[in-house]
Amino acid sequence: MRCMSFALENCEKKDGNYTFSDLLRYNFYLPFFFFGPIMTFDRFHVQVNNTQLTRKEREMWNITSKALVHLGVILVVDVFFHYLYILTIPNDMKLVTKLSDWCLAGLAYSNLVYDWVKAAMMFGVINTVATLDHLDPPQPPKCITMLYVFAETHFDRGINDWLCKYVYDYIGGDHNQIFKELLATICTFAITTLWLGPCELVYIWSFFNCFGLNFELWVAKLFSLPPLSTIERVMGEAMSRRIRGLFNAANFWTIVLYNVLALNNLEFAKLVGKRLIFKGFPLSSLSVLLVTYCGVQLVKERERQQALLDDPEPVKPVDGGKEKAE
Template sequence: MTPNADQSYDKRKRSINHNVDFKQKLSKAFTDLSFERKIYLVLLLTTAVASVANIFFESVEIEAKLKNGKLNRVLGLGWRTLSRKQDIADFEWTFWFSDLRESIIAALVGHVIISYFASRYLKPVRHTLQALYCIYWVRAALGPTFILIVVSYCATFYVVSALSKSRLMCWILTITSILLLHFDSFYMEVLPSTIEVDGTFLSLAYVSLGFVTLRCCSYAFESIDDRSSKKGQQYGFHRLLQYNFYLPYFFFGPVMTYDVYIDETMPTHSKDNLLNIFKEVAKTMAGIAVIDFLLHFVHVSSVALDLEYMQTGPVYVVGFLLFANVMLDWMKAWVLYGVTSNVSNVVDGYKRAPQGPKCLATICTFADTYFDRGIQHWVCRYIYDPVGEHHSNVTKETIASVLTFIFVTLWQGPGIQVIIWATLNCLGLTFEFFLGTITPQEDKSKKRLVAFILGLNYWCILLFNTVGISGMETARISAKAMFFNGSLWNFTVAVVLGYCYAAFITLSPTSKDKTE
């Protein structure tokens, strides 16, 4: 055989072996399940399939009602070849992946190309080139005045941190900047005059300024705390500008704290590295395809806003709608933050870059459900861990949780819906801390007790996050339909489904403490 034929044969052999290994792993994963966990899995999957079918037919009815003018809501154009309308009730997905899709792809592709060539041929000015490329996109999208606003933010935080060397002063400046962003009329007057487009880019400007504030605050805190010999090199004003004008995180997030930014490694663009990039791109495209399919065939967001259906629909479908809407929110974060984090990690060498959220289908505690891992790391590093210290004192832990959610509320905008969402999640997190002494032991009876508690806890997670996603009224009606309408059947079904889900996770031989 020729060398080329040998190589082709080896590739086919590796491909066959890979497929065989995957099938063996899949078969082993199912056979390793205990009989009890198989029952839970079959029951959950059956419920999910029945719920999807029910929601599909309800989606068809919604489209018919829209055509007849019986509903005020609208659906997008969707896929004309399949005669399917798109569910556009979810604002964030429409904002990021419909209105700004082409701009996001073009900006990230350009950043990858520039970073690749700069890391190979222009290493000393790599960060400067990245910053200049980001400034080009910021100017194109938001105008030159917005760039001056960002630079003024950087200059203010730099001067305050350098002169005062006080964390308190930096906190005052941070809170003031956030409050001005939400309440001051200055931005409402200045930004629209510099952004000659629709409200989409105006929303993008507010989101970007929020991220800029957190990055400047992170730089100030790290500058005050750092006493190393490299402080002069790492904390110059030019480094603060490079840190802020880093395109993968400028518009889209998540927030990368400054200690992670300066702890970079020079990327190595090997074949394996490029292969990893293609793998992550393929995963992202698959995620987008799944979400797009759901938005066209199963209108979970619109159905969840149909309060009449949420009152009268089967209890298992109502529960699945709660799960599906929170899962959709998780998938948005996974796609968007996964893309930017992978670019930062694989292309630019930030190995500690914020990762995507933990899968909602594998967790049942409030501590794991914050989808923006960048914000989670930020508040833990600068609020939750310093106040809670070793997280062993109930009083300090409660104060740390309250302060954390107060700040998150201010940053996201202190509307009534956000305040209710933050309050409920803070109570849930505090409740989990009090239950920290209840841990799954080897005794399966104790694990089942924990599964019962975590099953109810998981319904609280879905309901509390529904407040922020679909509104207080949807969450209230859903809770009433499942637990408080006087129907023993509905209550039993909800408790059993929650228990099956939590028990499937908790009874795993490798499961860790779910209340840790």
């Protein structure tokens, strides 16, 4: 994937070509070489050739604290995973069938948390080393608890950036046209399937994730058309937020079920789906949905507040043109 990124960027270069030493330096930079993440060549080349190397205030303190935190998390998780058999329990179907609905839901959720923690630790340690080299590497994956849309579901931001730059965004454009989005997602997941290794489980995983990504666009397009858009404006912002939160809660569990396929097996994913949707209805289904709904609303409120902090509204002039600031 690094060689493909180098070749594509070299084709786009207007003046001359990149050198073979640029390829070697990009491909065999040791922290990224062993475990990733994949940084596209254009970003890597600009950062490596930056001659104005400066440290921000307290940057070394932040790097040291992150390194200590990652070391502590590695030790804690290593102990936990020796006693909490998160990955082996789903393989014992006789045991799994005896578990309650809540245990099954928690086990499925814990599997994704396990994968996120593993990726966050691995990429976090590597990113700490890369930051010492004055690089700005791709960040660790977003926590699974904060995912409620398929567009943000990725456990490797480096691979995600690579796919978006060279396939998904290149074909899909602004991602507003249904057919271009469908073509872009099919091509993206076709490459992802080849990367993961074609097999029945990967085919199913790719199909459902591709469908989920497109289904979000179809629903958004549907609700932007009258009379649904008119009804949403009439019902008010608060009620609209609650209805969207309900859809996002259901979306969260589809993300869990689809990605449990890749981490465990098809039988376990089918069992979780049947117990939560059919056999557990209405008590278990609605209870799990209610808890997830509350979590999604908290996450969305946090994101809204963070957006206000990142992009505050301009201060409006009051009292004859003078500005007040709290």
